[in-house]
Amino acid sequence: MPVLERRTGRILANGFPTGVEVSYAMVHGGPYPATSDNRSTSVGAMAIERFLRPVCYQDIPAVLLPEALADDNPLSLWRLRDGELGLN
Secondary structure, eight states, rough: OOOHHHOOOOSSSOOOOOOOOOOOOOSSSSSSTSSOOOOOSSSSGGGGGSOOOOOEEEEEEGGGGGGGGOOTTTTTTOEEEEEEEEEE
């Protein structure tokens, strides 16, 4: 998992991808004035600069998730779960 986290934007197990690809051909919005952010687009390869850590865990078994995402919250992080903010 650590190798995949450094190399990809989505880690998917037994699920379906969204269809949004990180590629130069995928553009949504475009440069200003088409979007409110003139530095990059919303999706595609140019959108990477807008995100600090573009990793999505989709349908990943709990045992493979990082500690920060573990169900028992071993790091005691504030999280939003089912619309409730807390140390859940």
